[in-house]
Amino acid sequence: MYKPLIYLISTFVLISCTSDKQQADFIVTNANIYTVDDALPKAQAFAIKDGLFIGVGSSKEINNLFTSKEILNLKGKTIVPGLIDGHCHFNDLGFFMQQVDLTGTNSLDEVVNRVLAFQKEKNLNFITGYGWDQNDWETKQLPTKDQLDLHFPETPVVLSRIDDHAFLVNQAALNLAGINSQTSVSGGEIVKNKGQITGVLIDNAKDMVKKIMPKAGINHSVKALKDAESHCLKLGLTTVSDAGLQKETIDLIDSLQKNDELKIKVYAMVSVSPENLDYYLKKGITKTDRLHVRSFKIYADGALGSRGAALKQPYSDREGHFGAMVTSLEDLDQIANTIAKSDFQMNTHAIGDSANAYILKTYARVLKSQTNRRWRIEHAQVIDPDDFDYFTEIIPSVQPTHATSDMYWAEDRLGPERIKGAYAYKTLLEINGRIVLGTDFPVEKVNPMYTFYAAVARQDLTGYPEEGFQINNGLSREETLKGMTIWAAYANFEEKEKGSIEKNKLADFVILDQDIMEVPIEEVPNIKINGTYINGEKVYSSTKLF
Template sequence: MKTTFFTPLVARLTIAASLFCLADGHAATLVNNVKGYTLDEAGKRISFTNMVIEEGKVLALDVQPDNHHIDEVIDGEGKVMLPGLIDAHGHLLGLGANLLEVNLRDSKSAKHAASMVADYAFANTTQDWITGRGWNQELWSDRAFPRAQDLDNVVSDRPVFLTRVDGHAAWVNSKAMALAGITKDTPSPVGGEILKDSDGNPTGVFIDNAAALIEAYLPSASSEIYEQQLHAAGEHLLANGVTAMHDAGVNREVYDFYLKEAVEGDLPVRIYAMISATDPDLKTLLANGPIRDKEDFLSIRSVKAYGDGALGSRGAALLSPYSDAPHQHGLLLTQPQDMAPLFTTVIGAGFQLNYHAIGDKANHVALNEFEKTFAAIGGSELRNRIEHAQVIAPEDLARFAELDVLPSMQPTHATSDKNMAEDRIGKDRMKGAYAWQTLLESGIPLPLGSDFPVELANPFYGLHAAVTRQDRDNQPVKGWYAHEALTIEQAFKGFTLDAAYAGHMEDTLGTLTPGKWADFILVDQDIFNIDEKDIWKTQVQATYIAGKNVYSK
């Protein structure tokens, strides 16, 4: 299918013929005195000491300056140069929102989290709703889900809506439930669960699709709010060396917002956006065709679908019951009868389908549906993906390579989940869990990301977790199921070339080789020649996109 360069939008947005033209003509820039690393097109690591940039793209590496007309010289001061890192799965505006609302990631208990909410509410008296994200009961001493009463004790006059760290549960106060009309008689929706106490009263925690019962009453996001979120997230990513990201699930409003920002040249990082499969306008957006702007700041040619929930909230769909909750199998968010029409619609439109699947059942049914769809209408060449692919039945591991379905994985999920994953699924099922090396050895590329704001956005945390299978306190000492660890070269490829490939962007992104965009970072240490335990400590000194400095420390 031919990719459209914004032409579906001509009726709504006037796009000048000079869109994204470079103002500085053919001026060449030399970046010298660097310890540079990149991959070649075969994925082999190469090193260099200087780079020439022309019209925002790499012209050559390791040149004799006298052989080129150089208009500007950037002294790298001996720092390490790497390609700009690509996060293959994140939530851009979600990160921005997280940076602008109460952050509960460091809460020690439900009471502590509630006190953080109280402090935020006191400092933001004009907000009609108090929102936040980051709580994780698995890190609290009692490991128990919080309750509405915890919040009622500190904020009772305004509704409170707090998203769990994984985005698959919400904790609310009584005011929020009252506004939404939630009572003991409210049934749990398909694909969701309202947690209730022994008397049948809602406790204040809503799992997966049940959270939508409350979300429907949240204030609608405005373009102004999107702007604030976009630029807060952009500044954060650039400071951490991320120059491109795959936005895993955008609705029609965000789709239009990104198009507007791209036309105005105001996107801070490169975005590969996945349309949300649940958006009512999905077929209309598919009919627009793939979109890719000429400067590669925005590409839209994929759809994010939702298979199940998360392991921490026991929403991940499992083939057998949870080991620590024998009455639970998790939740399928897309029902089996709806899968075939969805796969046929998306893949039939020539769009890549990226299917969220964490539990072994969700992964199994997704692989089955991909296989059936390919046999019926083709589409395996679209580089379809399973997002997360965390717990896989061992017999399904080889099917990713057999079907050319990419496992898009997030290394810090393993180090965050190590304290509860085996409790949830038992030791036997761990054979197919967080199986990075096994999948890579099967012959399939392994795009890596962070799933921010579920995890922190710093890609060096992901590189460290991928290589060590340890948290940043070096635990466990020998690594968690360390046989599935990656080498630093494999992990680096996951955050560069494999991520670019997963977004159909390897022709212009992912490496610092001639003809590709000069997206690069300067960092303070050589990640290929240091103790692996120190990779996460890497600090970004400067970030460049298309040869232009967009962040300096």
């Protein structure tokens, strides 16, 4: 006769316990979570509401505290915070995806053949392409325009080198740009052979051709951004730090994000120009939940691969050649002083030891006693031993796959002593305490798994060299994951909202098909993304399970 009463009491207790639980939009349980939170490095579960993590802990803890109609049991799969590319060219990637892809070509003949095949399909009035690298060819000299002139006598052709610091152009493009053997340029080079233009334009010399290249229409620009986003989300990137954007592109990104047409988050480094400096310094910092505009991108010198990086001593493989500063010292000083008086960050491309030394000393001088400015050196590629200590206050932003791409020829450029101060990521980390990791895509591949592998193993995808390139400057897995998450967020003034899986942070996270911290390091490049989430929203899934 007491069973109904017992049943009512049991039901009341169950309802009471359930009502005490906090409602979540969805819950993830039974996962292998690397939080990148020093207070709780590992977890099994979390709850999300309104785009935020509202609880992180064991599966039992989260199930006891939260309830949701949607519970995702990951059955041991690995989760890491949303991955951040600390230095890339997101907008350029989208446009390059619509051009002739010359990456991986083994000769000038192969370059020309790809252009011919592309033009046969597209039949354009102006041909553009990207990705050639003479260092990958058997004949490693810079190419000439002769074959392009033969096949395209009237159609302008502009082909960007992999680092985007050099163009190979044909005579039709030179004619359109008004470039001849008497044309001179500061901060770059019109490469000649016996007084004749070869068709290779380095650094500032490219600007004359850029002026005559067709401008992208709005539909083309929107497609480029959406194509780039789709590629990045599939690879687990939730934030991209675009190293050099114009106002119109930033405005377009903002518009697409606000219309919910672009999900990925963008940390925008504004390309320095008098107009952009004036506009953004008056406007001030822009911050939404997906767009952050608070930095300027400046070029100090060129690239090592095209011998444009500014070195203290001549190149080891080109007598008397020091590279070049692409921005004058006077302009660099003026820009640094101007930005130092604002709340904006200054992020300077510096490759050679001379360029790095000048920028580091300029930063130290103009910032003086200012704190928490988080100014950055982008690439920090070749550093004189005497200059490393400047990185105590300056953030190094590096690209690990540059080291494993450049290692085949970098010592030829620098010699056996200078190479010791190049790609010195561990040294930079020990001095600063943080290091930002990115790719510089599309110069390198977008895949952040390649970044992780190169940072730790210091090998290319074939496993070369067996002992790792200057392995003493390899990073640990923990350091590498931080460089792709919380340290990259810190460098963007965003560490309080992203970069780790913590309560009250935005729910950006990635589901991996293998344990990135435990699998043999040679397996890391093969890790696939099962799901990418931004602000708690699934923006990519490789399987119906997610």
